[in-house]
Amino acid sequence: MINNGPLTLVIDQGTHATRALVFDADGRIQTAAYAPIALQRYGADRVEQDGQEIIASAHQVIRAALADPALRRGVARAGVATQRSSVVAWDRETGAALSPVLSWQDRRAADWLSRFGAHAPEVKRRTGLPLSPHYGASKLRWLLDHDPAVQAAQRRGALAFGPLASFLLFHLLAERPLLADHANAARTLLWNMETRDWDPWLLELFGVPPAALPACRPICAPYGRLQAADVPVTAVNGDQNAAVFALGRPSSNKAVVNVGTGAFILLPTGAAPAAHPSLLSGLIHSDAAGGVYTIEGTVNGAGAALEWAAQTWRLPQPERNLPRWLARAAAPPLFLNTIGGLGSPFWRPGPPPALLGEGDAGQQAVAVVESILFLLYANLETMAAMGLPVRELQISGGLARLDGLCRRLADLSGLPVYRPAETEATARGAAFLAAGLPRRWPRPGRGRVFRPRPDPALAARYREFRARIAAEE
Numbered sequence: 450m451i452n453n454g455p456l457t458l459v460i461d462q463g464t465h466a467t468r469a470l471v472f473d474a475d476g477r478i479q480t481a482a483y484a485p486i487a488l489q490r491y492g493a494d495r496v497e498q499d500g501q502e503i504i505a506s507a508h509q510v511i512r513a514a515l516a517d518p519a520l521r522r523g524v525a526r527a528g529v530a531t532q533r534s535s536v537v538a539w540d541r542e543t544g545a546a547l548s549p550v551l552s553w554q555d556r557r558a559a560d561w562l563s564r565f566g567a568h569a570p571e572v573k574r575r576t577g578l579p580l581s582p583h584y585g586a587s588k589l590r591w592l593l594d595h596d597p598a599v600q601a602a603q604r605r606g607a608l609a610f611g612p613l614a615s616f617l618l619f620h621l622l623a624e625r626p627l628l629a630d631h632a633n634a635a636r637t638l639l640w641n642m643e644t645r646d647w648d649p650w651l652l653e654l655f656g657v658p659p660a661a662l663p664a665c666r667p668i669c670a671p672y673g674r675l676q677a678a679d680v681p682v683t684a685v686n687g688d689q690n691a692a693v694f695a696l697g698r699p700s701s702n703k704a705v706v707n708v709g710t711g712a713f714i715l716l717p718t719g720a721a722p723a724a725h726p727s728l729l730s731g732l733i734h735s736d737a738a739g740g741v742y743t744i745e746g747t748v749n750g751a752g753a754a755l756e757w758a759a760q761t762w763r764l765p766q767p768e769r770n771l772p773r774w775l776a777r778a779a780a781p782p783l784f785l786n787t788i789g790g791l792g793s794p795f796w797r798p799g800p801p802p803a804l805l806g807e808g809d810a811g812q813q814a815v816a817v818v819e820s821i822l823f824l825l826y827a828n829l830e831t832m833a834a835m836g837l838p839v840r841e842l843q844i845s846g847g848l849a850r851l852d853g854l855c856r857r858l859a860d861l862s863g864l865p866v867y868r869p870a871e872t873e874a875t876a877r878g879a880a881f882l883a884a885g886l887p888r889r890w891p892r893p894g895r896g897r898v899f900r901p902r903p904d905p906a907l908a909a910r911y912r913e914f915r916a917r918i919a920a921e922e
Contacts, residue, residue, distance in 0.1 A: 455525035457884050458514065458678060460507055461876040462531040462617060463688060464488060464552070464710040467503065469510035471520060472880040476890050478871075479520060482513035489549075494556040500537045500546035503613070504620045511621075511677045526683045527675050528883025529621075530875050531614040533687035534636040536585045538592050538599045538610035541627065544620055547598040550613055551588040553636075553711075554749065554789045558587035559798075568654060575641050575648055577722055577730030579796050583749070583789075585612065585637030586655045593656070608661045612637065614685055615663040622673035622682060629663040630670075630685035631735045640665070642722055642730065645740075667735040669882055684882035688875045689713040690733040692845050693743070694882055695874035697890035699733075704829070704839045706858070706866075707874060708846040711789070712751035712821055714828050715743045716837060725835055727794035728828065734882065744837065746828025750788025750802075751821045752848060757788050757802065758817045764810050774811035775818065775853025780906055782806025782813070783914055786820035791918070794831045800921040818854055819907070823914045826861050842866045845874030852899075859899040861907055870894030 454474030461468045465488060470481040484506040489497045515521040534553035539546050551557070559582040565572070569580040578584055589610055592599045602608040609619070612633035619625050634640040634647070639657060641648035646665050652658075666672065668690075672682040692707045693699050693715055704716040715733065722730040722742040729745040750757070759767045783806060787799035804813060832839060842864050848854055849872040859866040871877060871893040881890055 456520065456523040457880045458511070458524050458527040458675070458680065459876045459879045459883065460511065460527065460529045460617070460621070461688070461879065462503060462507060462529070462613070463875070464532050467506035467510050468876060469514035470876045470880070471514055471524060472877070474884070474887070476877060476880065476893060480514050480517065482510040484509045488552065494559065496552035496554040497549035498535070498552060500539065500550045500616060503550065504617070507617060507621060508677070515678055521678065524678050524680050526883050527678065527680050528684040528686075528879040529614065529617065529682060530686050530688045530691040530879040531612070531617060531633060533633055533689065534584050535613040536588045536611060536637070537613055537616045538596065538602070538608060539616055539619065540602055540607050541609040542607050544625065546616070547602055547608070548592050548596050551592070553583055554753065555588060556582040556790060558582050558591040561590065562587040565654065572638060572651065573726070575651060576635070576638055577642050577724070578636070578638055579727070580638070581796060586639050586651070586657060589637070589657050590655055603658070603661065609663070610661050611663050618672060618682070618685065621675055621677070623676045624673040626673050627663040628666050628672055630666055630668050631732050631740070632668055632687040632690045633685070634665050635732055636687065642732070645735065667737060668732070669734065669736040683885070684879060686733070686879060686882060689715060690731065691878035691882065692874035693717065693733050694878035695845060695871070696843070696869060696892055697881060698886065702838045702840045704832070704842050706825060706842050706844045708751050708821065708844065708848040708854070710752040712748035712825055712846075714746045714825055716832060716839060718742050718744055718837070723835070723837070725831065727796060728831055729793060744832060744835070746794065746825065746831065747792040748821060748824040749790055749792045750786045754786050754788040754817050754821065755814070758813065762810070762813055764814055767814050770811065771814055771818070771851055772853065774814050775851060777811060779812060780910070781815040781819060782808045783910060783917065784816040784820040785917060786817065786824060792824070793828055795918065799918065805917065818851070819857065819910065820914065822854065822858050822861055823911050825858070826911060827915065829862055839864065844868050845872050847872070855899045857904070857907060859901045860904040861911060863901045865901065866899040867896055868899070869896040
């Protein structure tokens, strides 16, 4: 039954799928549509997607979600959330993609970026990010240096490039704007946290032409009107940032863990950014009046690591079997999880991924799951060393459905882990932002709390994992 309150449409564009969902005024899902998209891996460092496929998937799910005329009439606004750090180039006149989407997992320009090592502290001060090829600057420069279509468009003044979110807005909005929200612009290594705009010094350092970049706009702001529904888009955000708002306004002592293709842990720090050499400073909300910042840890290989292991080791039906495998008591081996390179707090490629020890298929899969948790906990330890109080973890994302993962996270961290009734948090958080951060935003049913229990064996495996990672420096 359709709620009478104003409805919010959310387009959630992720690494493996695009979804459209309609939420009512109480944050309840009225309908949802889903379209998978492909990811191409051409070796360890080259990861791409098809921009035109992504746009087609967005149009497909919007049409499906709005197929009911009565529901369509009730939609009053829309929000957009996208995978962060992925970039693409397109023709600003025709809208045609000039390049593949270079995924956030892509590291093809790592060698080029390494020449700027002397500037890393200043880059970190301005952007809140380490000098990493996962972010947009080196990918955009690679397109300028290596892609003939991009070079030709640049010569004739028709080049537009930047975050994937900007490409999506260009194609979904009637005005065909060239806009980038603060959250996605912030993942380019070209955006200044203090001015909240493109940084001239960074643009010159990396040789990125400012005329080709979209204009920056707050996360919550008018972006234009959606072609398919003729409603205003009122918020655009990165997927992990939006997930922090799934249950409404975030608490300052609750860290949000989102475990999907990658895994991320975000802790709100208030109206000013908090700085740490090996963690990220980011923005999860901004409007004309100000913003909310976070300190963030990132794990590149979560679902991506399980996908790698399933293909490499030929694991039988991991999605179906993981709950049973995680419930077994047998100790797994260790897995050196360097899929996509080591993210925070290490920031280096790391050794090749490797299984240390023997085990059957189930133990191998559990070793990968535990490696994800070990990398998350390394970030939690770093936050604790900063003096940032974390009293509870809130978990979301596709892998959060695994009880065994949530149980181990609670036991390893010594913190209660709350899993909401809905674990797909990005779309719900985007709806909250697009709806104007309403005071009333009920929780979607009763969630589950995993309270910590002592697990000396798990703690010992973590210590060995950290030692093995350190030994490979």
